[in-house]
Amino acid sequence: MSAHTSPAIELRGASKAFRTPSGGLHTAVRGLDFTVGRGEFVAVVGPTGCGKSTTLTLVSGLEEPTEGDVLVAGEPVDGVGDKVGFVFQQDATFPWRTVLSNVMAGPRFRGVPKTEAREKAREWLARVGLAAFEDRYPHQLSGGQRKRVALAATFVNDPEILLMDEPFSALDVQTRALMSDELLELWEGTGASVVFVTHDLEESIALADKVVVMTAGPATVKQVFDIDLPRPRKVEAVRLEPRFIEIYREIWESLGEEVRITRERGAAHVA
């Protein structure tokens, strides 16, 4: 397969096990199989703590799979590549850099000259509506604004692959809907392939072309659903459509079972 026809991301039987501090082996994900097409927006949902984030660290090259293959654009992943952008769940802005300097960080790390990096950074800051805040430090911003900085800092690198690990989970409900819309707008301009990990089924349906349901940990792919809602979407509006509710019910049947298993395990653990 040539690089042009191969899917953006392909996982073939990928597993990842970690050494626990007590010396045991903890399998986070096992036998993962799924593909993400070029320009496709894929959401991965699963019960909390099932190993969804591990999937992203495998694709990003931050971690290597213990078994199986992870391919990006037809090539096996070897270390952190320059095609990948990653938006983390926690705040990952550099607190000692100003907003502008944070957004410039990516291009500067990649050797782009300062003036060009600054220009690109300003452009993306304007796009996320933070042009007036470029001299602020992260602690002077709200949670939503910091997330916008993180988005700008990711998009400024023109990633072909965008990995997002519950990026909006720390935000309040209104900000979250707003950020989802902004994300869709930003993404539609780039043609990047997205893997968006979340435990929120509503969010995943509203955003994605395809929803991958994971089993309770160790996670593996349970089922894949195509979301045939038309684009462009507005998350607040789309969730009221009858088709959305239909899809939600269908996926929840699959996901709910896994959530129940996780909960029962947790209860057994407590008892």
Add this chain to the structure above:
Amino acid sequence: MSPEVLSTPVVDTAKTVPGRAQSRARAARRRRILVSIARLVLLVAVLGLWEMLSRAEVIDPFNFSMPSKIWDQIYTWVTHGTALGSLGEQIWYTLYEALLGWVIGVVAGILLGIALGRIRLLAEVLGPYIKVLNSIPRIVLAPIFLIWFGLGPSSKVASAVVLVFFPVFFNAFQGAREVDRNLVANARILGASDRRVTLQVVIPSATSWIFTSLHVSFGFALIGAIVGEYIGATKGIGLLVAQSQNTFNAAGVYAAMVILAVVALVAEGLLTFAERRIFRWKPTGSDS
């Protein structure tokens, strides 16, 4: 619609605020004045009691001296110079040794701390030796340095260095180890090389750890310089202490202590000033 609706009650409460804000500001000011007066009273009481007891010979004035004599001693030193030369020269000598030792100790401590924090192999190889060296009471090295480096400033600089190095090293090491893993992962994803991660993520994150140790370690540098001078030197405040002691001049010992305290406070003030400039990115109130 909400801004207009909301603004009315906000204005209402704002009207009542000035009176209360003013009285609160007044209360705060009164409290500050009270604290300052209490401090002054305490100082005068302690010094006065000392002076009185000493003059009444309840405590032996020869051993314990008295504030007025200490003041006279400082005044004499300032106006007529000490037996070793002018007072400024002694202060400068001690300060020079302490500063030089501090700078060398800090630079070495930071470099080695960051290197060991980042390079696991190095930490595993050198770790036990550093622990052993740290467990030696390092002040006993001062006589050895005197033998090695002689009566000049270099023996004092050496004792200051060994005192300063360890706290700075351990803090830099800890700071490099405890860098937020998310920040490192983010930097790597954004395209940073290992060197860039060290320079632009690890070192900035470790600065607050390092600065904590800088405050403590300047005090250590002064101790190193003074003890070194006390044991054997040709100039410096430590020698002044030793000489005063040898001539049974208690006031001289106290006077040297006062001078040292002033020097240490000024240095501490300069350091705090530098820290404020460097940590502009930090939310205020989270540290100190």
